[in-house]
Amino acid sequence: MxxxxxxxxxxxxxxxxxxxxxxxxxxxxxxxxxxxxxxxxxxxxxxxxxxxxxxxxTRQKMFALKKEADQYLKDLFEEQHQDLVDRGFRFANPAAEQYRDTILALLTNNQALVTEKNKVEVYTDGKEKFDALFEAIGAARHHVHLEYFIVNNDELGRSVVHALAEKAKEGVEVRLLFDALGTRAGGGSKEAFRELTDAGGEIGVFFPSLYRVNYRNHRKIAVIDGTVGFIGGFNIGDEYLGKGPLGYWRDTAVRITGRAVNMLQLRFFLDWNHATGEYRGSDPVYFPDPDVAGTVPVQIVSGGPDTRWSPIKEGYIKLINSARSSVYIQSPYFIPDESVTDALRLAALSGVDVRVMIPCKPDHPFVYWASLSFVADLLDAGVRAYTYDNGFIHAKTIVVDGTAGSVGSANWDVRSFKLNFEANAFFYDANVGGEMKKRFVRDLEVCTEITPERYAARSRWVRMKESVSRLFSPLG
Incomplete structure (x- = not known):
């Protein structure tokens, strides 16, 4: 040779x-x-x-079909956009009024329609979240739509597939969309879903190319009967119940009822169309009028390589810039670009209580050590940082002033901002924001603060790992 x-x-x-x-x-x-x-x-x-x-x-060619499918949505948002620009739109919830410019920016940037009168329930424990999901699946009468990055072929994954298969046998329409790389890495394959397909359910595989790490569908969405929706950070697998090597799994997801479920449904159908070529987003049977008397304004914001800008990141920045008293962030991967770093630094210098919580242990070592270095960069500006010590924190959240925030699949890093397909729910409500803030404060009881003194005392070996990891962090 x-x-x-x-x-x-x-x-x-x-x-x-x-x-x-x-x-x-x-x-x-x-x-x-x-x-x-x-x-x-x-x-x-x-x-x-x-x-x-x-x-x-090649992204333009790869996602041309997807872009065309998104095109038809524009008509739905033009009227609301004009009302917001003319300030003719009146929010029923007073908390939303102070975030009018954030709402308008996300509507303009991402066609993220703001829906009101939603109910939002927060889950931070895997068992509670999946109990709620199984309950919703069991109550389904017309359809169940699930879209997850990872569906593992383990006890929880098989239980979900079995529950879906049982509904399919009853005549309920069942569609399961998963990312090829994420699910294959967790031991999943088409064979693992045979019980579902034999029962009449359908599966869709997003981006079957397994050698490419970019352009993965990282979203975690569930829609049942067009009336109940879930979105957050939990994938489907035993580790998300705390049964993996990282121990207890601290994540965040929300259950939504109300008009925002229609937006989750649209997101699902657009992704299903890209994976299968089948589009049903124009059929009103999947978009029933909600019978809910909620009070929470919600925007479902999508990001990915098919968007011109980075709407979820820019939504984060708008929330940070609007803060008057506090900004609390949780993320397993914290590798912000300069725009996010500057926003956090300026907020802290302005007297806002800015806190960032990351894991105490790595599931991806390079990302972990890079995250530690980026968090440390903010300490001198007054940002307070913590490592979560009670297992592994996988939540991707921000809550501002206890009145607004975001929950979803997008981490605070370049992969989520530019390279993967993500979806987050942005909410504007004091009750939901207060609950999110309360849970963050409760998590502090099992955290270690990264003080400037503690960080300066790290070993040379840790410093070297941080330096190497940080060097590769911009790749993408």
Whole structure:
């Protein structure tokens, strides 16, 4: 084997990839420089990493169908957009009025219709969340739609598939959409869902390419009969019940009833259409009028490589900038870009109580050590940071002033902001915000604060791991 020829071929392709990075992919300068460094300083490794993580110049072709499907929604939002611009829209909930500009920004940026009169229930424990999901599935009369990044072939995963199969046998329409890479990594495959398909249920596989890490469907959505919806950070698997190596699993999801469920339904159908070519989002049977007397305004905000900007990230920034007393954030992966870092730093310097909670242990080591370094950058500005010590925290949340916030699948990192498909529920309500804030404060009882003194005392080995991890964090 002539290694000189092999290395020459790799170098040739690295040059082609470098040209693509600079001239065709329009990456931000930091990410572009990071990729160029990897390609030329680590030629064989860089070659492989770029094939798996780096390319994005095909995204327009890949998601053209999806964009066309999204197009029809514009008519639904034009009237509300004009009312918000003209300030003719009157919120029933007074908490929403102070976030009018945030609501308008998300509507303009993401066509995220704001719906009122919703009920929202918060879950932070896996057993409680899945008990509620099983109850909703059991009560289904017309359809059950589930969309998850991971559906593991383990005890919980098989229990969910069995529950879906039982409903399919009753004549209920059942559709299960999962990401090919996320579910395959958890031991799932089409064979694992045979009980469901044999019973008449349908499955959809999002982006079957397994060698590409980017463009994964990271959303976690459930819609039952068009009247009950779930969204949050829990995937489907035993570890989300605290039965994995990381111990107790602290996450957050919400159960929604009301008009916002229609928006979750639309999101599901658009993703189902992309995966299967079947679109049913124009059939009114899936969008019944809600029989709910709630008070919570909600926006369902979607992000991903098919969006021009980063709507969920920009929603986070708008919430941070609106804060007057407190900003509480939980995320398993905290690798913010400069816009988010600056917003948090300025809020803290302005006297806002800014707190960030991350795990005390890694499920992805590079991301963990990078997260620790980015959190530490904010300490001097007055941001307080904590590691969650009672197992693993996987929640992706923000709550501002105890009156507004967001729960969903989007982490505070470049993958969620730009590379994966995400969905979050933004809420504007003192009761829900107060509950979220209360649970954050309760979590502090099982946390360790990362003080400047504690951080400065870390070992050289930890410093080295942080430096290397941070160096690769812009790649994407």
């Amino acid at each position: 002539d290694w000189s020829i092999i290395l020459s071929v790799i170098f040739f392709f690295n040059v082609l990839f470098a040209i693509a990075v600079v001239f065709f992919e329009r990456k931000n300068p930091t990410a572009a420089l990071a990729w160029l460094m990897v390609l030329f300083l680590l030629p064989p490794i860089g070659f492989a990493l770029y094939l798996i993580f780096g390319q994005n110049f």
